[in-house]
Amino acid sequence: MAGKAIVAVKAFYPGGRRRTASDRGNRGAGLKQKVLVLGAGGQLGRELQRTLPAGVECVPRMRAELDISDAVAVADCLRAVSPQLVINAAAYTAVDKAESEPAEAHRGNAEGPGVLAAACSEQGIRLIHISTDFVFDGAASQPYAPDAATAPLGEYGRSKREGEVAVQRLLPEALILRTGWVYSSFGGNFVKTMLRLMGERGELGVVTDQVGTPTWAHGLAEAVWAAAERPQLAGFYHWSDAGVCSWYDFAVAIYEEATALGLLSKPVKIRPIAAAEYPTPAQRPAYSVLDKTSSWRDFAMEGVHWRQQLREMLADYKEQADA
Numbered sequence: 001m002a003g004k005a006i007v008a009v010k011a012f013y014p015g016g017r018r019r020t021a022s023d024r025g026n027r028g029a030g031l032k033q034k035v036l037v038l039g040a041g042g043q044l045g046r047e048l049q050r051t052l053p054a055g056v057e058c059v060p061r062m063r064a065e066l067d068i069s070d071a072v073a074v075a076d077c078l079r080a081v082s083p084q085l086v087i088n089a090a091a092y093t094a095v096d097k098a099e100s101e102p103a104e105a106h107r108g109n110a111e112g113p114g115v116l117a118a119a120c121s122e123q124g125i126r127l128i129h130i131s132t133d134f135v136f137d138g139a140a141s142q143p144y145a146p147d148a149a150t151a152p153l154g155e156y157g158r159s160k161r162e163g164e165v166a167v168q169r170l171l172p173e174a175l176i177l178r179t180g181w182v183y184s185s186f187g188g189n190f191v192k193t194m195l196r197l198m199g200e201r202g203e204l205g206v207v208t209d210q211v212g213t214p215t216w217a218h219g220l221a222e223a224v225w226a227a228a229e230r231p232q233l234a235g236f237y238h239w240s241d242a243g244v245c246s247w248y249d250f251a252v253a254i255y256e257e258a259t260a261l262g263l264l265s266k267p268v269k270i271r272p273i274a275a276a277e278y279p280t281p282a283q284r285p286a287y288s289v290l291d292k293t294s295s296w297r298d299f300a301m302e303g304v305h306w307r308q309q310l311r312e313m314l315a316d317y318k319e320q321a322d323a
C-alpha cells in the first residue's frame with residue numbers, strides 16, 4: 001500500500017509531522033466500536049477504510065447498497081448492523097451540476113442527512129456528518145471559525161447547509177465536520193484533472209483569485225477517526241490540511257511535485273487567470289479558508305501542510321498506478 005511511499009516522503013521532509021501506521025494503531029487502541037461508513041465508495045469513504053484504527057470494526061456501505069435518503073432502508077440497516085457510530089461520507093458532490101439538479105442535490109445533501117440523524121436519534125447511535133466550506137460566501141478575509149455565519153452561494157452549498165441544520169435539529173449531539181478542496185488517489189478531483197490536462201496540453205490557465213486549503217482525503221479520514229475516538233465531542237468542527245493557497249498555486253505545486261516524481265515529463269506553462277475568465281455554472285467562494293484551531297485541540301491532532309500532503313498523495317497515486 002502507501003506505507004513505503006509515505007516513509008520516503010517523511011525522510012525528505014525531516015521536520016514534517018506524519019502519523020505512522022503504529023501511531024494510528026496506538027490512537028485507536030482504546031476504540032472498540034462497530035462503525036457504519038456511508039458513501040464508502042467515495043474519496044473519503046475509501047480513505048476511511050484504509051486508515052481504520054485498531055479495534056474498530058468497519059461496516060462500509062456504498063450508494064448501491066444504501067441510499068441515505070431512503071428512510072426505511074436506513075432504519076433497517078441501522079437495526080441490522082447495530083453500530084455505535086455512523087460516519088456519513090455520502091453526499092451529492094457535483095458542485096456545478098447541482099445548479100441544474102437542485103432536487104437531486106437536496107435529496108442527497110439535505111434529506112439524506114436528516115433521515116440519518118432521525119434514525120440515529122431513534123436508535124441511540126452517534127453520528128459524524130461531513131459538510132463543506134461552501135456553506136460560506138467567501139467574503140471573509142480571515143479563516144472561518146466553526147460558528148461563523150453561513151451564506152452559501154450555490155445549490156450545492158445551500159443543500160449542504162440544509163443538511164447541517166437538519167442534523168443539528170434532529171440530533172444535537174452529532175459532530176459535523178466541515179472540510180474543503182478534497183482530493184485523493186480515488187475518484188475525480190482537481191489533482192487528477194490537473195495531471196490529465198498537464199499531460200495533454202502545453203499551457204493551462206488556472207484561477208488565482210479563489211483561495212482555500214487543499215485537503216488530502218487520507219488525512220481527513222485520520223481526523224474523522226480521531227473525532228470518532230472522542231464520543232464527548234459534538235457540534236461543528238473544521239478540518240483541512242494546513243496553510244493557504246489559490247487554485248493557481250495548487251496547480252503549480254501539482255506540476256512541480258508530479259514532475260519530480262516522474263508522473264509528468266514535459267514542460268507546461270501555467271498561467272494565472274481570474275475566476276471571471278473561467279465562468280462556471282456555480283459561483284464559488286473567493287475565500288474559504290477554515291479555522292481548524294478547535295479540531296487541532298479537541299482531536300489532539302495537528303494538520304499537516306497541504307504541500308506535504310500533496311506530495312504524499314502523488315507518491316501514493318504513483319505507487320498504485322505502478323502496481
Ligand SMILES: NC(=O)c1ccc[n+]([C@@H]2O[C@H](COP(=O)([O-])OP(=O)(O)OC[C@H]3O[C@@H](n4cnc5c(N)ncnc54)[C@H](OP(=O)(O)O)[C@@H]3O)[C@@H](O)[C@H]2O)c1
Pocket residue numbers: 038039040041042043044045062063066067068069088089090091092093107108112130131132133134160178179180181182183187
Ligand atoms: N470533494 C470535495 O472537494 C469536498 C469539499 C468539501 C466537502 N466535501 C464533503 O466531504 C464529504 C466526502 O466527499 P468526497 O469527496 O468523498 O465525495 P465523493 O467522492 O463524491 O463521494 C461521495 C459518495 O457518496 C455517494 N452518494 C451520493 N449520494 C448518495 C446517497 N443518496 N446515498 C448514499 N450514497 C450517496 C456517492 O455515490 P455515487 O458516486 O454513486 O453518486 C459517492 O460514492 C461529502 O460530505 C462532501 O460534501 C467534499
